[in-house]
Amino acid sequence: MAPKKRPRMSKKAADAGKADDGGKVSAAEASVGGKRKATGKSKESVKADDPPEHSHWLMKSEPESRFENGIDVKFGIEDLKTMLDQTSCWDGVRNFQARNFMRQMKKGQLAFFYHSNCKEPGIAGLMKIVKEAYVDHTQFDKKDVHFDASSKPDNPKWSMVDVQYQRMMKRFIPLSELKKYHLQHRAQGGPLKDMALFTRARLSVQPLTTEEFEFVVSLEDKAPL
DNA sequence: GCCAACGTTGGC
DNA sequence: GCCAACGTTGGC
Numbered sequence: 001m002a003p004k005k006r007p008r009m010s011k012k013a014a015d016a017g018k019a020d021d022g023g024k025v026s027a028a029e030a031s032v033g034g035k036r037k038a039t040g041k042s043k044e045s046v047k048a049d050d051p052p053e054h055s056h057w058l059m060k061s062e063p064e065s066r067f068e069n070g071i072d073v074k075f076g077i078e079d080l081k082t083m084l085d086q087t088s089c090w091d092g093v094r095n096f097q098a099r100n101f102m103r104q105m106k107k108g109q110l111a112f113f114y115h116s117n118c119k120e121p122g123i124a125g126l127m128k129i130v131k132e133a134y135v136d137h138t139q140f141d142k143k144d145v146h147f148d149a150s151s152k153p154d155n156p157k158w159s160m161v162d163v164q165y166q167r168m169m170k171r172f173i174p175l176s177e178l179k180k181y182h183l184q185h186r187a188q189g190g191p192l193k194d195m196a197l198f199t200r201a202r203l204s205v206q207p208l209t210t211e212e213f214e215f216v217v218s219l220e221d222k223a224p225l
Numbered sequence: 226g227c228c229a230a231c232g233t234t235g236g237c
Numbered sequence: 238g239c240c241a242a243c244g245t246t247g248g249c
Binding site for chain 2: 098200201202
């Protein structure tokens with residue numbers, strides 16, 4: 001599922017939790033980066049894992065109404081547009097890998113707004129990261145769909161960023177079209193051959209290489225495949 | 226609405 | 238620390 005964003009801007013109060021990264025790392029959390037190979041590497045690079053730097057992102061959310069214990073989790077790009085300053089916090093991410101990617105995001109970077117779990121899944125538009133990772137307050141809110149009883153205020157588990165609407169894609173880029181390119185590129189080579197949307201299908205926040213990002217943007221001016 | 230893929234949890 | 242059971246994601 002996709003994160004449900006608050007229809008209100010994050011409160012100043014939420015900014016309080018600056019130091020995000022408490023000392024502890026749960027087993028699940030630790031295992032997440034686990035693909036990382038230790039083979040032949042010197043010990044330093046193994047432990048310290050400075051994440052590879054990504055500069056472009058794709059973030060999924062659901063544009064159609066769906067009720068999760070009585071609460072509508074709908075939040076499409078049209079909803080982002082209506083927010084004050086067309087800006088919203090991206091709360092509700094409850095997956096370690098997705099969270100870790102959000103923590104790598106830098107102010108000013110661009111992200112695709114992807115519509116998931118809907119009639120026509122695909123990329124709807126572009127947004128910009130306007131605030132880097134900070135504590136997701138909804139984890140402590142019992143009324144929230146994404147309340148997490150296992151997260152304690154003195155060591156919050158979950159983070160969010162703020163995003164601002166930039167623009168719609170000149171045309172909606174459907175998943176089906178991206179998939180055709182992905183398959184084609186996988187067979188013959190091309191920028192989308194390893195796109196996370198297909199290789200890590202369930203990740204709700206994912207990085208794109210500059211090549212992937214630019215290829216997708218270039219599709220705007222092409223006829224639908 | 227179905228269900229495949231896969232992340233998370235907990236028993237041992 | 239393994240792995241079965243369970244829960245979630247998200248396309249179709």
